[in-house]
Amino acid sequence: MSPVPAVQADDSLSVNASQSKKEKFRSIKVVSFSPELSEIVASIDGTDSIVATDINSVYPEQLKKLPKVADYYGVNLEALSALQFDNILLSRDFNSLIIGKLTRYKNKLRIYSITDSDELLDNIRALGQLLHREEKAQLVINDINRKISDLAAGHDKQKQIRTVLVIWDKPLLVVGGSAFLNRAVRLCGGVNIFEDLPVKFPAISAEKLIRGKPDAVISLVDNTENLPKSLRSKTFILSKEEQDTLMKISPRSFDIGIPAVCRAIESVR
Structure with a gap:
């Protein structure tokens, strides 16, 4: 009885799966126009994902060296157009005056609200997902929740x-x-x-x-x-x-x- 021939793997499927995985985990590049969002990205070890910021994003120290292409009132659209990035990070509160000036980038805008600690935690989680740093984001969230619990318990009575x-x-x-x-x-x-x-x-x-x-x-x-x-x-x-x-x-x-x-x-x- 002749042996049953081995089933050959479909090389094209392997290649496509590999490409899909690389695409999923490729480095996402962002421009941040919010100091809070810039700090959140840095806190989840995502500083290398930021290609430019607003002039108020100066912490941590590495952000001071990045191109500054916006302030509270406006955006240098010429400088922005010269950059390669996937998304622009904006705060609904801090960036209210410039959101309307970025209509040509509407498909790349990611607008967040940061008015309290609950929204802070939500945004850490969301940015962790965006930048493929979910594990680090969860560690930061856990640390903040622990500090909130400790403060509440320490002053409760x-x-x-x-x-x-x-x-x-x-x-x-x-x-x-x-x-x-x-x-x-x-x-x-x-x-x-x-x-x-x-x-x-x-x-x-x-x-x-x-x-x-x-x-x-x-x-x-x-x-x-x-x-x-x-x-x-x-x-x-x-x-x-x-x-x-x-x-x-x-x-x-x-x-x-x-x-x-x-x-x-x-x-x-």
């Missing part, structure tokens, strides 16, 4: 400290209830005396600030000369890096910005 965060002094702007920083205050065992105000950064009078009787005034302004004199002894001025990591929601917010808020609140207990 402590007395709430009446707190106000000042983000500007002319006019006097504070953090309201809808801002990410309001959550930061609560995680640190404080209560924002202006959390009942629905806007992110309401303007208030010095008299209203005094009537609020805060125990801690946390300032994102470098000097206190425009704050009420009676509150200056209760005021804590954050460093530039601490300010930056509170105003831009990124993984660093949980390493630098929020811990600074916690230290200020703890110091008045």
Whole structure:
């Protein structure tokens, strides 16, 4: 009885499968016009995927060396057209003024919203999928969730400290209830005396600030000369890096910005 001939593999199928795999995992190149999104990409080890950024994307250090082809108000379309990339990363909040100027790239635009920690985690996951760095993205997500849980547990039964965060002094702007920083205050065992105000950064009078009787005034302004004199002894001025990591929601917010808020609140207990 003659042996049954071996079935030969279809070489074309093997080649196609190999090409498909390479295509799936090829390096995706992006332009980032959002400092927060640039930091997220860097946090999942995706810095080598970024070919250009806006002028405000300066962390980590490697991003300073990349071409800067946009600012808050506009885009250098000529410089952008000379680049090779797959997608443009934009923040719905930070980039609202320039999204409409990129209509020729509408099929390459990826627009994200980053207004709170939940959206931050969603965006880390989404960018991990886009750049084929899902495992690293999940590690970053797990780390942030752990830090949130630790903060909540550490201050759960402590007395709430009446707190106000000042983000500007002319006019006097504070953090309201809808801002990410309001959550930061609560995680640190404080209560924002202006959390009942629905806007992110309401303007208030010095008299209203005094009537609020805060125990801690946390300032994102470098000097206190425009704050009420009676509150200056209760005021804590954050460093530039601490300010930056509170105003831009990124993984660093949980390493630098929020811990600074916690230290200020703890110091008045």
